[in-house]
Amino acid sequence: MPFNKLQAQIQKTLLNTDEEVTQRLHQVCVLLKETVSYYDWVGFYFANHESKTLHLKTYVGEETNHTVIPFGKGICGQVAVSNSNFVVPDVKAQDNYIACSISVKAEIVIPIIKNGKNIGQIDIDSKTADPFSSEDERFLEWICEKVASIL
Structure with missing residues (x-):
């Protein structure tokens, strides 16, 4: 797996302060989806603790209604x-799974996690079993630690 090679690219992308944070996160999604063959949908959700909801910030892959x-709902909500x-x-084995596709x-x-608080998550779907x-x-x-450091 090309994770070692990807780390340098991701680090460079996340530290590029010429770009807005959302654009940097989107570029990370693109890098992951294009480089890792079984990463078919890659997105970042961020938490609103007042409303107890996650909000999709950016993603690549098939369109989703789950913004x-x-x-508590679905895998993301459980995290x-x-x-x-x-x-x-195997998503079919999960009772609390929200089917996107x-x-x-x-x-x-x-x-x-930033300052001990869960502020969001990276979510990856695969069309490949296990x-x-x-x-x-x-x-x-590692990516999530780097993302937390730029927020």
């Missing part, structure tokens, strides 16, 4: 409550 997700990574090898088979969601490894998880945690 606002209540805490907003648990503050923990959630790797789903019938072709999605797996999902990984990693929280973005594609995510601990290497994906560590890499995405």
Whole structure:
């Protein structure tokens, strides 16, 4: 997996202060989707703790109606409550899954923690069954740490 090579590109993208933060996050989504063959939808959600909702900031992949997700609902909503990574090898086996596309088979969601608070998450859907490894998880945690540092 090209994660080592991607780290330098992602670091450079996130630190490019000539671009707005949302544009940098979008570029990270594009890099991930174009480089990792089984990353079919990549997006960043951010939390509104007052309304207890997640709001989609930017993404690449198939269009989605899930731009606002209540805490606790779906995989993303569960991560907003648990503050923990959630790797789903088979979305059909999850009772609390929000289907974005019938072709999605797996999902990984990693929280973005800043000053001890869950402020958002990266969400990745895959059309491949059980594609995510601990290497994906560590890499995405690293991205979330870098994202938190620019916010």
